[in-house]
Amino acid sequence: MEHAAPRVRITSSRAPTGNPAGQSLRDEINSQTELGEVYVEGLMRAQLRLALRVLAVGIVSLGGLPLLFHFVPATRHVTFAGVPFAWWVLGVLVYPAAVLIARQYVRASERLELEFTTMVTRPVSRR
Structure with missing residues (x-):
C-alpha cells in the first residue's frame, strides 16, 4: 500500500519555505502549479487593491466637486479674470491632479511588480 505525500497548506505567498520537487518559484509559476497560482493571485489581489484605491480617490475628488459647488453657494458666483471659479477648478486643477x-499609480504598480519579481527570482530556501 502506497502512502500519499503529506498535504501542505499554503497560507501566504510572502515567505517561501522550499518545495519538495525542488522547483524554483519561477518554475512553479510557469508550470501553473497550485503554489504558482497562489503567488500570481497574490500579485493580482495587490494590483486590484491599488486600482480600487485610485478609483476611490478619483470618485471622491471628482464626485466631491459638484457637492462643493452645490453646498457652498459662494463658489457659484466667484470669478477670476471673468471666468467662473468652477471652470478654473475643472479646467485647470483637475487635469494636473x-x-x-x-x-503615483504607475509607480506603485511598478513597485508591486518589482517586489514580485524579486521574490520569485530569489533562491528558494531548503529546509
Whole structure:
C-alpha cells in the first residue's frame, strides 16, 4: 500500500519555505502549479487593491466637486479674470491632479511588480 505525500497548506505567498520537487518559484509559476497560482493571485489581489484605491480617490475628488459647488453657494458666483471659479477648478486643477494620481499609480504598480519579481527570482530556501 502506497502512502500519499503529506498535504501542505499554503497560507501566504510572502515567505517561501522550499518545495519538495525542488522547483524554483519561477518554475512553479510557469508550470501553473497550485503554489504558482497562489503567488500570481497574490500579485493580482495587490494590483486590484491599488486600482480600487485610485478609483476611490478619483470618485471622491471628482464626485466631491459638484457637492462643493452645490453646498457652498459662494463658489457659484466667484470669478477670476471673468471666468467662473468652477471652470478654473475643472479646467485647470483637475487635469494636473489626474496626471499626478496616474503617475503615483504607475509607480506603485511598478513597485508591486518589482517586489514580485524579486521574490520569485530569489533562491528558494531548503529546509
